[in-house]
Every structure is written in structure tokens, then in C-alpha cells.
Amino acid sequence: MPSAPLNVPVEGTVAHRPEGPLLRLSRRLDGHDTFLTGSLDIADQSVPVRILTLDDVTVLRPTSGFRTPADGEHWHGRLHLPHGLRPRSVPPDLNSVADQEGRSLDALDGAELRYVLTFLSEATTPDIRRVRIEAVVSALPAAAGRNQ
Structure with a gap:
């Protein structure tokens, strides 16, 4: 994996859940390490997030409080990934x-x-x-x- 951090422009919608807000990306984050952490620059804030990429969707779960947009509201920001790309080649x-x-x-x-x-x-x-x-x-x- 490359050691250089990656910075990816992202956008999506907000879904509020009892356990906290989820930031659902409009496009699945493909080729990046998942179930790890990164930071999201959103609305003049830098928010630590956990990255959850499943088969069809990527969700960012903030790990600390921040000014969350309203439920269903569209947002955009820049996701900083310190852990690089996942290998995609067949071993x-x-x-x-x-x-x-x-x-x-x-x-x-x-x-x-x-x-x-x-x-x-x-x-x-x-x-x-x-x-x-x-x-x-x-x-x-x-x-x-x-x-x-």
C-alpha cells in the first residue's frame, strides 16, 4: 500500500440514527481501505470519521461531535485517507x-x-x-x- 495519504472529494446525504449521524456517500468509495478511520473536511470543520464500505455503499460515521446537517440534506467535503489503496490484483x-x-x-x-x-x-x-x-x-x- 502506498504510504502517502490520499485526499478524495466526496459528497452525499445525511441520515440521522439513534447512535448518531451517518454521512452516506453518493458514490461508493472504491479501492480504498475500509473499516478504518480518516478525517473529513466538511463545512469548515475537520471531523474524524470511521469509513464503512459495503457492497453497494460507503458510509462515514463521525467519531466525535460536529455541526451535523439536517436529515436528508446534501453535503460535500474532502475525505483524507492516511492508509492508501487496497490491493486489487489477484494474488x-x-x-x-x-x-x-x-x-x-x-x-x-x-x-x-x-x-x-x-x-x-x-x-x-x-x-x-x-x-x-x-x-x-x-x-x-x-x-x-x-x-x-
């Missing part, structure tokens, strides 16, 4: 097993690839990673020109 071990088995990783869409990369990165031992790779590869379709 060599997964690619190798898929090639050996004649399976196509191209069948994975963006959300599925994110899920697979997270699933593999959370393996706590080499044996667990190997089994997870086998599970992923077994679910892939045959590569073009290969009958399985």
Missing part, C-alpha cells in the same frame, strides 16, 4: 491454482473480487488460505476453451 497463489484447474477468474465481478480478496486476506494460517483458495477456484467456471 499469485490464487491465479496459479485457477490456471492449474482451468478456471476463469475473469468471471468475478468487482464486488465478488473484493469479497474473495478479503476472504483470502483473513486466512490465519497457510493451510486455511490453501483451503480457501481451493473453495474459490472450485466455484469458478471453466476458462474459455477448456471443458471441465
